[in-house]
Amino acid sequence: MPRADEHGGDEHSADEHGVEDLFRARYLEMVRLAGLLGADDPEDIAQEAFTRLMRRRLPEPQAAPGYLRAIVVNLTRNRHRHLRVVRMRTPAAVAEGSSEQAAILREDHREVIAALAGLPARRREAIVLRFWLDLPEREIAAAMGVSAGTVKSHVSRGMAELTLALKSLNDQEAQA
Amino acid sequence: MNSVEERLREALRVHAEEFTAHPDAWRQLTSRRRRRGTARRRWFRFSGPVLIPLAAAVAVVAVVAAALLAVHGVTGGGGRTPQTGVKATPTARPASPSASASPSVSPSVSPSVSPSAVPGPGGPGTGPAGPLLAMHPALSTVVHVLVPGIVKKIHGQAVQVTSYFWLSRNSPAFWPDQVNPGPQLCNDLANDSNGQSAAFCWPAPEPGPAHLATVTGGGGAGTGQTIMVGQAVARVASVTAVLSDGHAYRGVVTTGRGLPGTVWAVSYPWSAGVPYTRGAHLVFRDASGKQVTVLSPHAPAGPPQTAQPASGGVALFSYPASKGEPAGTVRAYLVRGEVGFWSPAWGGTISQQLAAQAPALGGLAEPFVFRPGTGFTRLEALGYAHANVARVVLRESGRQLAVAATTAGWPGSSLRLWHVRLPLSAEGTTSRVSATAYDAAGHVLGQVQLGRMS
Numbered sequence: 001m002p003r004a005d006e007h008g009g010d011e012h013s014a015d016e017h018g019v020e021d022l023f024r025a026r027y028l029e030m031v032r033l034a035g036l037l038g039a040d041d042p043e044d045i046a047q048e049a050f051t052r053l054m055r056r057r058l059p060e061p062q063a064a065p066g067y068l069r070a071i072v073v074n075l076t077r078n079r080h081r082h083l084r085v086v087r088m089r090t091p092a093a094v095a096e097g098s099s100e101q102a103a104i105l106r107e108d109h110r111e112v113i114a115a116l117a118g119l120p121a122r123r124r125e126a127i128v129l130r131f132w133l134d135l136p137e138r139e140i141a142a143a144m145g146v147s148a149g150t151v152k153s154h155v156s157r158g159m160a161e162l163t164l165a166l167k168s169l170n171d172q173e174a175q176a
Numbered sequence: 177m178n179s180v181e182e183r184l185r186e187a188l189r190v191h192a193e194e195f196t197a198h199p200d201a202w203r204q205l206t207s208r209r210r211r212r213g214t215a216r217r218r219w220f221r222f223s224g225p226v227l228i229p230l231a232a233a234v235a236v237v238a239v240v241a242a243a244l245l246a247v248h249g250v251t252g253g254g255g256r257t258p259q260t261g262v263k264a265t266p267t268a269r270p271a272s273p274s275a276s277a278s279p280s281v282s283p284s285v286s287p288s289v290s291p292s293a294v295p296g297p298g299g300p301g302t303g304p305a306g307p308l309l310a311m312h313p314a315l316s317t318v319v320h321v322l323v324p325g326i327v328k329k330i331h332g333q334a335v336q337v338t339s340y341f342w343l344s345r346n347s348p349a350f351w352p353d354q355v356n357p358g359p360q361l362c363n364d365l366a367n368d369s370n371g372q373s374a375a376f377c378w379p380a381p382e383p384g385p386a387h388l389a390t391v392t393g394g395g396g397a398g399t400g401q402t403i404m405v406g407q408a409v410a411r412v413a414s415v416t417a418v419l420s421d422g423h424a425y426r427g428v429v430t431t432g433r434g435l436p437g438t439v440w441a442v443s444y445p446w447s448a449g450v451p452y453t454r455g456a457h458l459v460f461r462d463a464s465g466k467q468v469t470v471l472s473p474h475a476p477a478g479p480p481q482t483a484q485p486a487s488g489g490v491a492l493f494s495y496p497a498s499k500g501e502p503a504g505t506v507r508a509y510l511v512r513g514e515v516g517f518w519s520p521a522w523g524g525t526i527s528q529q530l531a532a533q534a535p536a537l538g539g540l541a542e543p544f545v546f547r548p549g550t551g552f553t554r555l556e557a558l559g560y561a562h563a564n565v566a567r568v569v570l571r572e573s574g575r576q577l578a579v580a581a582t583t584a585g586w587p588g589s590s591l592r593l594w595h596v597r598l599p600l601s602a603e604g605t606t607s608r609v610s611a612t613a614y615d616a617a618g619h620v621l622g623q624v625q626l627g628r629m630s
Contacts, residue, residue, distance in 0.1 A: 020202065024573055024608060025601075028197045035195035036188060042195050047205050112187035131181065132188040163180045 019054050022064055029133075030072050036128045037076040038117055045075045069133075069143040073125055115165035122146075123158030130155050312362050312377045314342035316434025323365070325425050325443045326399050335399055340364040341432070341439040344377055361392045361439065363405050383409040383437035388469035389460045403443045404458065407436070413463040415440045419456050427458075485509045489518070490585060492595050495554055508560065508593055510586045515560050555602060557626060558595035559611065560585065566616040568594050570626070572609045577602060 030049055034042035049071035053064060116124055122144065129140040130151075137148040144151065198204065309318075323337040344362045361380035378392040389408035404417070408429070415427040427442025442458065458471040489507035497503040506519045557570060561582050570577045580596035602609060613621040 021573065023202055023205065027201060028195075031197050032192040032195045036192055043198060043201065046197075047201065050205050108183060109187040109190050112183050113191050116184070116187075127184070128188065131185050132192060159180065159184075162184065166180060166183070 019050065022053075022068075023050055026065060026068060030068055033069065033128065033133070034072050034076050036132055037073065037121075037125060039076045045072055048075055066139060066142050069129070069135075069139075070145065073129075073143050074145075077121055077125070111166060111169055112162075115162050115169070118165060119158050119161055123154045123161065126151050126154035127158045127162070309342070309362070309364075312344035312360070314362070314434075315345060315359075316343040317432035318342040319430050319432035319435070319439065321428045321430050321439075321441055323403055323441045323443050324428055326401060336368045337399060337403065337443070338366045338368055339403070339405055339441040340366065341405070341430075341435070343380070343435055359436075361407055363393050365393075365403055365405070367399065380407060380436075383407055388412075389415075389440075389458070389471055391458070391471060399443070401443050401445055402456075403441060405439070405441045408438050408440060408460055409468070410437045411462045412438050412440070412460045412468050414461045415442050416459045416461075417442045417444045417456050418459055419444060485511060485516075485518070488586065490593060492517075492558055492593060493556065495556075506556075506558065506595075508558075508585070510589055510591065515591065517558065555598040555600055556595055557598055557609070557611070558593075561592045561594060561613055562621075563590035563592065564615050565592060565594075565613040565621055567614050568596070569612045569614065570596065570598065570609050571612065572602065577609060 027046055027050065030046035031042045034045040039045050049068050052071055053068060116127065119127070125144055126140055129135045129143055130137075135143070137151045140151045140155075141148045144154075146154075318340055319342070320338050320340045323339050326335050326337050340363065342362050343359060345359050359380050359382065360377040362377040376393055380392055381387045381390060383390070387409075389406060389412060391404055391406040393406070394402065394404040404427075408415070410431065413429055415429055417425045417427065419425075423444070425442060425444040427440055429438050429440045431438045440460075444456065456472070460468045460470070462468055488511065489509050492506045492508055494505040495503060504519055506517060509516045509518060557578070557580070559568070561568065565582050567582060568580045570580070578596040578598055580594040582592040582594045585591040585593045598609075609626045610623055611626055612623045615621055
């Protein structure tokens with residue numbers, strides 16, 4: 001199981017050329033994963049994930065995508081914590097979750113994304129990894145650093161909350 | 177699968193596509209890594225005996241301070257404090273002082289291109305909107321404004337978005353079946369920091385008593401903010417977006433020769449947790465500060481759909497129904513020298529390509545990647561080529577992905593057509609795929625990067 005290392009590892013241990021192929025295949029996916037998790041600067045997080053990958057010596061190349069996903073999830077979570085502290089100090093700072101959002105998302109999509117953003121971070125992570133990347137529970141667990149059973153619980157409760165939030169929104173619109 | 181799951185999957189797919197990668201990301205990554213490596217080596221060379229114990233001491237102090245804060249609570253914050261009334265916030269400050277000083281037409285706004293001139297460096301003609309300007313020639317001056325209030329930074333550099341406006345008209349000769357031949361306001365939202373651009377032309381009812389102000393478009397341009405643009409009657413001198421929580425964001429207004437009124441742009445944060453767009457109001461005032469009109473901006477649903485041409489189509493390929501998307505056929509049309517592809521999966525949109533812009537030797541002109549529906553069931557590249565192109569080879573990072581033989585296009589035309597399936601693994605990296613045209617003898621005739629249409 002790949003494990004996210006927040007403190008880096010062996011410098012110069014990864015082959016830059018080998019990483020380049022992975023970068024070309026996976027970079028955009030990592031940017032988008034960070035964005036869907038609510039990162040305020042998804043590219044910065046994706047670049048940091050690859051930078052850390054280049055400092056690591058992974059036991060096998062196949063572990064790299066899982067490692068990248070885990071780093072992106074961890075960095076985004078840490079970034080949220082940092083932003084919460086920033087907002088406590090500066091009330092007028094940019095709102096949480098503003099990232100590469102599009103103004104022209106369809107209304108329905110916007111409601112779903114807004115409801116998703118309202119979920120606790122862990123549930124949001126589990127749902128994005130499950131329904132956007134279509135990862136099996138084992139790989140979601142690796143990315144989040146939790147057990148497969150916990151993933152199942154996060155997905156189940158997250159979907160229930162999401163359904164409730166969307167229903168509530170629909171009811172409000174119907175009343176309006 | 178239930179409907180919530182379907183909605184979620186679709187929303188995630190669409191939302192994910194709003195996040196893009198900087199075209200120079202690999203170089204930035206390698207330089208970032210080298211900078212980091214240099215900094216780490218310097219740190220260990222000079223810090224070892226002194227700084228590590230010092231850092232440990234600071235860490236202890238930090239832990240104590242954190243404990244004290246936890247006991248006594250954090251003061252000076254208190255979270256976000258919604259404001260009432262119209263009041264500019266620090267994040268809403270326009271980038272240009274001249275744009276914020278008074279409710280008058282901003283002097284920072286300048287006409288940049290005359291209708292007959294070729295756009296200069298940095299203008300829409302040199303960026304992604306160049307083809308748009310070519311297809312929708314300007315009937316007015318092309319004016320540009322710096323969109324105020326963009327706060328995002330990319331790689332440490334402040335992002336700047338320029339909005340270009342010009343009036344155009346859908347020529348009946350361009351696509352005979354075009355449903356909207358009237359005037360339209362064209363706009364290019366160009367992110368000057370990363371080259372992203374959202375360019376479109378929108379139906380533009382002439383500003384007047386019935387249309388005091390109109391939203392004609394919008395986008396994010398990779399800023400993480402909502403940017404709305406449009407036009408208004410000539411007496412409008414300022415626009416302000418007022419959100420449901422009371423925050424107000426001042427926009428910019430300008431005009432130019434040939435424009436029927438004024439054009440405007442305004443930007444404000446879009447938070448995933450707070451659907452600002454639905455709660456926002458755009459307040460338009462005249463030079464004396466008197467309110468002219470108020471709009472509740474709903475994001476435009478999309479440009480008007482063009483009808484499928486009645487005849488002349490060449491069927492390229494058909495695809496089966498998949499995950500809620502009906503089956504369909506992709507057809508290519510040649511209308512007065514311009515090539516377009518049409519598919520019901522694109523909502524009837526015709527992508528217009530000028531055959532005359534293809535390389536002289538007979539290469540390719542911006543082939544597309546076609547991806548029907550939401551199920552990632554098929555990835556198809558397609559395009560057209562000139563008469564001497566026998567086959568097209570698609571490669572990514574030097575690795576061959578697919579080979580397509582060209583087929584005859586329209587009777588009486590020298591153009592040929594091609595399409596080929598790509599491996600689904602190429603999804604997401606198609607912008608890095610190159611298409612090389614070869615003649616029958618194997619000589620390279622031209623090469624382009626794949627465009628993308630999904």
